[in-house]
Amino acid sequence: MPELPEVETVRRGLAPVLEGARFAQVEQRRADLRFPFPERFPQRLTGRRVEGLGRRAKYLMAWLDDGELLAMHLGMSGRFIIERAGQEERGAVLGDYVQEAGQDAKHDHVLFRMSNGALIRYNDARRFGYMALIPRGAVEAHPLFRDLGVEPLGNALSADYLARRAAGRVTSLKAFLLDQRIIAGLGNIYACEALWRARLSPLRPASALAARSGAPTAAARRLAEAIPAVLNEAISAGGSSLRDYRQADGELGYFQHSFAVYGREGEPCPRVDDGAVQRMVQNGRSTFYCARCQK
Numbered sequence: 198m199p200e201l202p203e204v205e206t207v208r209r210g211l212a213p214v215l216e217g218a219r220f221a222q223v224e225q226r227r228a229d230l231r232f233p234f235p236e237r238f239p240q241r242l243t244g245r246r247v248e249g250l251g252r253r254a255k256y257l258m259a260w261l262d263d264g265e266l267l268a269m270h271l272g273m274s275g276r277f278i279i280e281r282a283g284q285e286e287r288g289a290v291l292g293d294y295v296q297e298a299g300q301d302a303k304h305d306h307v308l309f310r311m312s313n314g315a316l317i318r319y320n321d322a323r324r325f326g327y328m329a330l331i332p333r334g335a336v337e338a339h340p341l342f343r344d345l346g347v348e349p350l351g352n353a354l355s356a357d358y359l360a361r362r363a364a365g366r367v368t369s370l371k372a373f374l375l376d377q378r379i380i381a382g383l384g385n386i387y388a389c390e391a392l393w394r395a396r397l398s399p400l401r402p403a404s405a406l407a408a409r410s411g412a413p414t415a416a417a418r419r420l421a422e423a424i425p426a427v428l429n430e431a432i433s434a435g436g437s438s439l440r441d442y443r444q445a446d447g448e449l450g451y452f453q454h455s456f457a458v459y460g461r462e463g464e465p466c467p468r469v470d471d472g473a474v475q476r477m478v479q480n481g482r483s484t485f486y487c488a489r490c491q492k
Contacts, residue, residue, distance in 0.1 A: 200384035202431035212250045219246045219312040231327040254382035264333045272325030278318040345381040356413035356421040363406035371399035393458045394423035398491045458485040
């Protein structure tokens with residue numbers, strides 16, 4: 198599943214063709230994806246101008262000129278394929294942004310024809326993605342957003358915040374980091390990488406981030422630095438191309454080549470000579486770590 202850096206990479210690729218343009222025509226080819234489409238979805242979007250394209254957690258957020266928000270989630274295999282006016286070959290690189298040339302057109306479930314001539318296809322073979330239209334004033338209270346925690350790239354994520362949320366909690370650090378009510382958008386890959394950078398065992402209780410006084414510990418300070426650092430590096434590298442993921446311009450992301458532990462079971466730890474990357478399962482997810490340097 199694309200994680201925050203991958204979603205941010207897609208946002209940056211879509212922004213030049215969405216922002217400032219209107220939906221000239223919207224074609225909805227099925228009644229639902231993971232969830233049903235909003236009622237009268239094509240009619241409500243047609244003619245609307247995109248004032249801005251943002252991201253919240255793993256959601257793409259297109260703000261429309263009528264006061265509604267088009268929220269889009271990629272699910273496990275969702276992609277946007279961008280074609281320019283006059284383009285003859287599906288997915289051929291023409292202009293700045295084209296995605297996934299080889300995707301089967303039978304999985305194109307939504308087509309956005311924009312006023313600037315671009316055609317944006319939403320392609321989702323597994324159909325775990327979804328879209329919603331939400332009134333601007335109701336976004337924070339909407340079920341998709343109301344329980345989300347702080348953004349890991351925002352100023353709200355700090356050692357003090359981590360200590361406050363972790364105080365007294367016996368759940369593991371790994372489970373704590375993946376709780377979307379605490380940190381929005383942080384996924385399995387980058388939680389593993391951040392814990393390695395912070396030299397923290399994924400098995401330690403989350404309460405290790407808070408002293409008895411409630412003040413942040415050294416572990417909390419290291420983790421508060423490691424999380425945005427690994428995410429920003431991944432964004433700069435264009436995300437991680439796990440399985441079939443690609444960037445919005447069709448190029449593979451490269452951060453997977455910089456993984457310290459994720460997917461590297463049995464390989465030497467990059468930090469210590471006598472350490473090796475191990476794998477275990479926590480809450481149904483693979484955790485990769487070095488028991489030698491992560492305490």
